Amino acid sequence: MSVVTRFAPSPTGYLHIGGARTALYSWLYARKHGGRFVLRIEDTDRERSTDEAVQAILDAMHWLDLEHDGEIYYQTQRFDRYAEVIDWLLAEGWAYRCYSSAEEVEAMREAARARGEKPKYDGTWRPMPGKTLPEPPEGVDPVIRFATPLEGTTVIPDLVKGEIAIANTELDDLIIARADGTPTYNFCVVVDDMDMGITHVIRGDDHVNNTPRQINILKALIGEDGELPYYAHVPMILGPDGKRLSKRHGAVGVMTFREQGFLPSALLNYLVRLGWAHGDQEIFTREEMIEHFDIANVQGGASTFDPEKLLWVNQEHIKAAEPMDLANELAWHLARHGIEGVDAHRLAKIAAVQQARCKTMAEMAEQSLFLFREVDEYAPKAVKKHIKTATPDLLAQVHDGLAKLDAWEEEAVAATVREVAESNEVGMGKVAQPIRIALTGGPVSPSIDDTLVLLGRETTLARLDAAVSAFRELKAD
Structure with a gap:
């Protein structure tokens, strides 16, 4: 099997460190196995997706040097393909038109709760042998639902959590196209992964509930004997207080870490260790990460973000770097102080002198300002x-x-x-x-x-x- 992984962010905000870790794991797995790493922008949510967010993601990926293979895919450019697949599913009986209103569906769910059952759509508009469907109401545009198998079990071949089995009776008939014709997230993901030949889906474990739904759609498209991708649902990252990571302890855009003076190599080194280990080794070069990384060795429990540990890792990377390799980041930080156009060789000489003294590149730039500014006063x-x-x-x-x-x-x-x-x-x-x-x-x-x-x-x-x-x-x- 030729390994193909993907990173598929939604451009509704910046790339945060949880997303960066997912991208890193996917990139490392592809590079480890000589495979391909696909970048896909899942921008079908036009109300929340912005061009600025797309650019922020691309800037962060470029700074981290997680280069993708081939073109960047945008879901909004694939609507014709999604419509084609939906038509096929309708023709093959794997999908159907549903005219139930949102209020009617909510009433169905409330009734199921009252009976002690799982709240879900009751299949009113689902064609069944011997069943007579209601007359479609006039002036109502239907949604398209996927006809989830009514029996059996969906098995997720998960490389991190182990095999996960979900009874199909637990699953709803998922909406795959809205009343205005726009396809939904879970459907688009399946078509994209199928068309792009994705063999390993590495993503956060907040997607575990989506996976059985996506597997059922994929089986309908490729057949029961078709080869499913492997899944790897990586655990979330927690703040130092044990709660879900928030802005006050690290859930900020990746480029904020650049502003704070972290090296991309150091941030990636820190992120790879949030859930994965290779013996007692703490400091890794990019080549060592590729050599030793294995998604199967990612731990199943959540990891804790430690700002002090990240700072230590950054200092170690600064100290170990070739001075010329620090020149670009030093130039970037000096530019933030209005100092531009400094020769790279001079920057390397400055870095060689300063690197043993600084924990961050921002600190290095600040401690080097005296080289470019006149002395106006003495302390x-x-x-x-x-x-x-x-x-x-x-x-x-x-x-x-x-x-x-x-x-x-x-x-x-x-x-x-x-x-x-x-x-x-x-x-x-x-x-x-x-x-x-x-x-x-x-x-x-x-x-x-x-x-x-x-x-x-x-x-x-x-x-x-x-x-x-x-x-x-x-x-x-």
């Missing part, structure tokens, strides 16, 4: 603690020593700073911290030699010169 507490009467002269010596260098390299600038400290018989801290404040405005930055090299000769000398004057003025006051 008062830092000045009070580190700027002494002798400081301006020490900084002037550093300035003059650096100005004489032939090559602006780490070893040379470090030796110059060290020489000033030694010749004045003061500790490195008496020189290094004032330099840091002069160059960044505050007491925190990468190592002094890294800071000098990243700033470059011209900017370093200009800022030192300005600080000498400012600190002399300050001490004169």
Whole structure:
């Protein structure tokens, strides 16, 4: 069997992490088995689906680099196909027209409840041998219902939950087309999965109740001996409080995690571990996820979203990354601060210096702003603690020593700073911290030699010169 999986979001909002995990599991399973990964936009709910939501989903999938195979399918472009299949089901006796109003159907359900039975449509308009159907009421457009088998059991071959059996008597005659002719979700999904050759349907376990209905429709289309897809219903993700994930603890759009400074590789690493494990390994590369992932090893119980664990995973990915691989995300975050057009090689050098110090890319960008912005003021507490009467002269010596260098390299600038400290018989801290404040405005930055090299000769000398004057003025006051 050639494996074909799919991710089929409804564009009624952003792509949240539950959907992202489903997409990841489907993508990994296809890649693991050398199969295909289909992206399908289920946009038949025109009242709630928006172009903005479609774009948000596509942007998130692109950022996560969960590339699909072939074209993107849109259900709204397949209405002719759905109509064709409905006509076939009607002709073959697998579907029928129902003229019952919503109020009448609700009355049927209430009556069933009163009898202690499962509330469902009673089959008034379902053709049966020897049954005379009512006269269709004038001016009423019927819905189309699927004629669910009245006997037997529908078995779901579930790779996560194990085999699930549902008695067909528990199922309703599902509406597959509304009175205005638009097809319904459960019907469209079946036709799409059949036409696209989907072999493994991986989705959230909130779809378990839909699956037997979909299987019955599929059996009608492919025959009892036709090959059903395998299903894998993955459990939901809970918040730290044990309740269903909500916005206050993580159920936000995937791109919000980008804004917060998470790497796509880190988010995927964290999501793959929400319900799946490979021994005690916590940190995975994309290649390792593909190599080791198996949907059959996904646990059946719900997983808990832990923001602190995600932050740790992100920091590990930042530390382990090749600096050039961080350049694009660093550029994106710097652009949010109005800094654009920075050369990728310079960004990689910045990332190499900063990556061991930062938990997020947003933090890395913020801690690198001093490289691109003039120093407008010096932190008062830092000045009070580190700027002494002798400081301006020490900084002037550093300035003059650096100005004489032939090559602006780490070893040379470090030796110059060290020489000033030694010749004045003061500790490195008496020189290094004032330099840091002069160059960044505050007491925190990468190592002094890294800071000098990243700033470059011209900017370093200009800022030192300005600080000498400012600190002399300050001490004169």
